[in-house]
Amino acid sequence: MGEQPIFSTRAHVFQIDPTTKKNWVPTSKHAVTVSYFFDSTRNVYRIISLDGSKAIINSTITPNMTFTKTSQKFGQWADSRANTVYGLGFSSESNLVKFADKFAEFKEAARLAKEKSQEKMELSSTPSQTGAAQTNMLSVNKPGKNKESAPGDLLSPVTPESINGTSEEKVTPDTPQHSEARAEPSQNALPYSHSINKHWEAELAALKGNNAKLTAALLESTANVKQWKQQLAAYQEEAERLHKRVTELECVSGQTTVIKSQKTELNQTIEELKFALRSKEEELEKLKAEVESAHEFESQKNTLTHKLQEAETKSQTLEAQLGDLEQHLESSQQESEAFRKSLRSLLELLDTKIFELTELRDTLAKLIEGSS
Template identity: 80%
Template sequence: MLIFCVFFEAFIRTLIAFLSSPPLLCSEQPIFSTRAHVFQIDPNTKKNWVPTSKHAVTVSYFFDSTRNVYRIISLDGSKAIINSTVTPNMTFTKTSQKFGQWADSRANTVYGLGFSSESHLSKFAEKFAEFKEAARLAKEKSQEKTELTSTPSQESAPGDLQSPLTSESINGTDEDRVIANTPKHTEARAEPSQNALPFSHSSSSINKHWEAELAALKGNNAKLTAALLESTANVKQWKQQLGAYQEEAERLHKRVTELECVSGQTTVIKSQKTELNRTIEELELALKAKEEELERLKAEVESANEFRFQKDSLTQKLKESESRNLTLEAQLSDLEQRLESSQLEREAYRKSLRSLLELLDSKIFELTELRDTLAKLLEGS
């Protein structure tokens, strides 16, 4: 029963948060968009991921200028599958090279995003950290404003000290207690101390106000120092990422050179195929010539029955031609096998070339995205 109450309370909070913040407001503007597969943690097991979109959808950061709030929103058709407000307590975690997740306590769930490349994941994580820091600064500014409005004014009227609703008038101040406990002959000296009471309280309130201001300035100074250190660390991290991107670009250039060398080998294969075709044609012509010679020899044998000696010699020639025919047929079959093997090798080379071309296209696309990312980083810096 207790578990049911907890889940029901979380459901009511989620419903109130959803109703109080609709998916898109007029004051919200998209500031960053990407495409990813959206997942949510299974509410029953809290371990398995449940896909909420059948394909990659657009995931966008929105900024509400009226409330100074950042939100992550994703729509699958007309259905909002992500409606998460970025808070300073959130943390975006990279669980793999192309997958990241964060927990939303208001929605009582954990969101997961699967990206097509590691660069998209890194860009989304950078934006998450940036907007999280902006949300933290906005929250601190609002807290400072509330603290300034809640602090007492520098000047308080003397009559406020005599108000029946103050703690001093109810419990009595220290000086009133001293006066109450003193003998009656000191009543003449109590009057000047009561006249000096408003000034002492006003000066103490002024001191407290300036101490609060000094503490707030110290806190702001510490926050600015921390932000400066964090920005320096981010610059170092960006430099490391730039170096990694340059190494990757060099590796891709080497790969392109290797692919060009492989494509150059295809011309050699084509020339070998052309030579084999010419050899086959020559052998076919020779075979036809030998067949014609065989027919001629057969005709001579039929017409020279009375010439036994000539017949024997012609028979010997016939046997020799038949043996040569067999050798030619063997050569022809060998050449046919070589032709078939060359055709198979050609098909294999075509398949390998196609796969290499597809790989080259994907790498060129990644290089293009890398160039755009570097250009944006240079423009941003």
């Protein structure tokens, strides 16, 4: 039958940067088909993905591999044979879960197949009565034949930036709406008080939006820190176990060639674990810096809130002063109207007196003329 696909899905494919060992490098411009293949002749499971005619994933599943879900839509595994770490960005969490379940299933099948092959080799290496059988036993048990093909898989460091680079997870916190009700001032006070309030309200709204984003990032970072701490503890335990294993192998003097090769592989694994530990420590330092910046933004928000309260207090004071001025203006207008009425009455009285004096003058003039 040969090699046949048994499960397929679509995902964005990444590989760890071979230079920095920290950042992800996309190997496909868009989502491609990623398939599990089973070779019935060799009893081997493989993960294969093609971008056109180019094979961007060709990874044989071994019992010591581990597929790790680093976020809701991103997972990774290390392939020591290919000397790289593969990453897959899925369109949904359900696709990631299905792929991880299949990985665990085929990993277990690979382990069982390996145990069966070892049992067959042990049975074929049983000593017989003939010298030819003894020769075959020596050739089967020759050092290096049944050696593990790949050391323990490693988890590569994954930064939030690199995870977000899959374009599958981008957190956009809702911007809080400023909905405080304010009393409507009179038309004369509106331009000044509204300009002050709008300025501070805009700054407070922007600051609340930034604070919401930082809070969401801080919660996500806290969850990642817990996961990374667990991974760091696992790395440390693995490193201690490997050191003990190296010590035990050095004490064995019968299989020098096998010991040297295993020691070299274990030392390489230890170096990779140390590098992963350093990467995680750098990530922790970055998260601490983000937390400090979040505290600074919080203090800035408190300062602006205090300034806004002062501005509202000044606005209320100005509104009160404006009300007093309006009352004073109204009373002044009433006094002015009363004064105008008094002037009109005086003018009317003066006109009457002038008319009477005019008649009196005319009468006196006529009397003077008559007497002359």
